[in-house]
Amino acid sequence: MAGGRVVKGLHFESLRDAGDPVELAKKYSDEGADELVFLDITASDEGRGTLRELVRDVASVIDIPFTVGGGIGSISDAREILRNGADKVAINTAAVKDPSILTGLMEIFGKQCVVVAIDGKRVPGTDGRNIFGTDAKYWFEVFIYGGKKGTGTDAIWWAGEAARLGAGEVLLTSIDYDGTKNGYDIELTGAVAGSVPVPVVASGGCGGPEHMVDMFKNTDADAALAASIFHYDSHGIRWTKEHLRGTGIPVRL
């Protein structure tokens, strides 16, 4: 979300309007989405809080779990979001700057409420803890402030550390793949999902159900998040889930 509207970008930029968040939430819940994730992607960047009333309006029209993130910088921000009906809060920038917020949130709300959102991007070189590539070496760096600022932190290491500190779930977005519709980042997702003891939600790059199938068959990720394919009606949620079931992946229909 940005400016109170649902938007979708490419590599976190070139935002395009997709509609009213409450209407979309109701529609997706009715069509059989298993969970919804709201990320106020400009909140952290612009330094303002997430819209509390929107959370309340969404919670009033759906009966599936939903996660809210973007600009949550403190325990009181999180409490506000949860009290207004969100099931989980996603923490990104604030957790990188002060990881103890994850422990604080876990102690008060339980780890099931605490999602660490990680935006990872390939960078050349061998500065990370987990190095990929045979000839040209690269690693995955954590980016914050909506993908604008590098941190020097290794994304795979950070996922494990965040889970150890109190996150009950990892929402992993590949900046390289975001908005491309070329499929999920199997390499990044596989590395994170194979090393953390909590559920991993893969995000970024979904262009159709075949990409979800590819991701579920090749990584240990627990869930697939998609945005564009649903926002712009190229694929319905039910149709997508029927396709998944047809390939032997157990889904709720």
Next chain:
Amino acid sequence: MVKVAILDYGAGNLFSLKNSLERAGAEVYIVDEPSGCAGYSGVLLPGVGNFDPAVKKIRGKNTIFEDDILGKIPVLGICLGMEMFFESSEEGIEQGLGAIPGKVVVLPSSMKVPHMGWNSLEQSRQGRLLEGVQDNSWAYFVHSYMVKPEDPGVVSASADYGTSIPAVIEKGCIYGTQFHPEKSGPAGRLMLENFLTECSR
């Protein structure tokens, strides 16, 4: 309109449950003391928190909840709310409410804990809560512990998560779900409606 109370015993997020019950046609009140539950047609124990502080809050200085409510009018315990019906929990040292013989144990260590997500329900007997709910319907779970009733006959549906997890229990007018019906789409909605039907009997 059926009037029900949600007993607020701490950290839980009651907003979604209240909303779901209202959409199902109930008049919903949030009460923060067990003694405040008197006069309603049914009571819900919502599902977030820690075993010891939750059970202490419900027991309070007396046994009003156990004596006057539990077993007397329909009560639906959700997640931790259901776990408290049992005698003890590995999550704490306090005694449970003891309405159902058995204990609460931690989930198998071979699985990701907490268990978070959708899982299908295998029905083992016809229960009132499950009336009209199709076998293998999916429900949304968030939990780290599971119940182990002494009498398996109280379990009306289970979910498979490394082991068989009792998911719906019924004993007289005591009902429990390990999952969150208020987050379980149409199947969950039907179960809440069934509970409200029991409350209005």
